[in-house]
Amino acid sequence: MRFEIVKCHGSGNDFPLIDARGIALDDAQWPVVARALADRRGAVGGDGLLVLQENHGLLRFRMWNSDGSEAETCLNGVRCVARMAFERLGIDRATLHLMRSTVEVAREPDLAPGVYTVGEVAGPAGLDVNEWPLHGEGHEIVARPIARLDPVLAFTAVAMPNPHLVAFVDAIDEAALVRIGTICEAAPDWLPNRANVSFVRVLGPEAIFVRTFERGVGLTDSCGSAMAASAFAAALTGRTEFAREVMVRNKGGLVMARAEGDGMVALRGNATWEWEGAVSVDPATGIAGDLIVARHFNTEIAAWAAVAEASAAA
Incomplete structure (x- = not known):
């Protein structure tokens, strides 16, 4: 061919x-x-x-x-x-x-x-993890630990529409990101379709930095849906504001993102x-x-x- x-x-x-x-x-x-x-x-x-x-x-x-x-x-x-x-x-x-x-x-x-x-313009972002499915964690995960992944890190689960687990951190520990991403990549019984995992640093009210372990790929310099999910999670948890465009940076460059309260996310890139x-x-x-x-x-x-x-x- x-x-x-x-x-x-x-x-x-x-x-x-x-x-x-x-x-x-x-x-x-x-x-x-x-x-x-x-x-x-x-x-x-x-x-x-x-x-x-x-x-x-x-x-x-x-x-x-x-x-x-x-x-x-x-x-x-x-x-x-x-x-x-x-x-x-x-x-x-x-x-x-x-x-x-x-x-x-x-x-x-x-x-x-x-x-x-x-x-x-993508979305709406989904918060019901039963649709992934992710079993044993209730219907929504917003800013709380998932013990099977890490006892301390607080995750927010967002479908965009592919599944993302977003954790806001002070510093990005790539070894920890790979460890957690690898657990999800193994498709355990409680997460049969796997999930993308992102560590996110807030750089200010209008900027965040995203590092992602992407299912099917591994550690990647950029993942568009992860940037959209991270922008939505940042606004959802009060780190940025809905309806305000923010710069989403990563190792590959950047996009501009605006998350709305209805779950829609607009990207320019x-x-x-x-x-x-x-x-x-x-x-x-x-x-x-x-x-x-x-x-x-x-x-x-x-x-x-x-x-x-x-x-x-x-």
């Missing part, structure tokens, strides 16, 4: 992206493609695979993690898929249909010179192209090869690098 791809990223969350509107693969084949293309030891590498599809006139977003599992959403990836739809269909706004929800997307003024920017080309995937071995890069987007890469450097220094 040979695919035309764009290598892209949203806030440092990087992916191969395929326009699959004319591609007929079944749900057993896409995970093979995802594992092959996202394998960082292989020809391309990434945090997962993004796919733009169309079904009866409806634009569809799908995302597979690097382990081949399909995610309910990926808000950094949504912006990249939205950009592809905008450019190839000649539009500047759309509704993308995800696994269990929809998200409104629109072209926005550039966050910084040369940084292609997309706005998205980049959708940056790095290169485009073509690659083959052997369905028998699940290995990607014969990569040809047709074009690098050096101006975009440099524009985002300036934003990420400024964010890291702030």
Whole structure:
């Protein structure tokens, strides 16, 4: 199988992206493609695979993690898929249909010179952990410990719509984050569908820093739905304010987020192209090869690098 791809990223969350509107693969084949293309030891590498599809006139977003599992959403990836739809269909706004929800997307003024920017509105955030499911902790978890994860850390559980456990900390202990994320990644009986785990530092009334262990990926520089869930959890617990835009920083860069009291979260962030080309995937071995890069987007890469450097220094 040979695919035309764009290598892209949203806030440092990087992916191969395929326009699959004319591609007929079944749900057993896409995970093979995802594992092959996202394998960082292989020809391309990434945090997962993004796919733009169309079904009866409806634009569809799908995302597979690097382990081949399909995610309910990926808000950094949504912006990249939205950009592809905008450019190839000649539009500047759309509704993308995800696994269990929809998200409104629109072209926005550039966050910084040369940084292609997309706005998205996702939600509503869900607080009922029985829907994940997460067993044995009641219906809601807001700013309280989960003994099976840690006896001290206080978590807030938010579905966006994929499940997130958010803990606000004074300093980010990556070893502890990996330990807790690994427990969730093992899919214990009480958390069969796993969960993303984020440690969040409050930098001020209008800024937070998020570090995430993402299910199916591991420790990641950026996770869009984690940033949205963390922004909502910060407002819910009184650390920031609802209806006030905050800067959400991470190791990959930043997004701007505004959480509302009804659970909706608006994000503004980049959708940056790095290169485009073509690659083959052997369905028998699940290995990607014969990569040809047709074009690098050096101006975009440099524009985002300036934003990420400024964010890291702030």
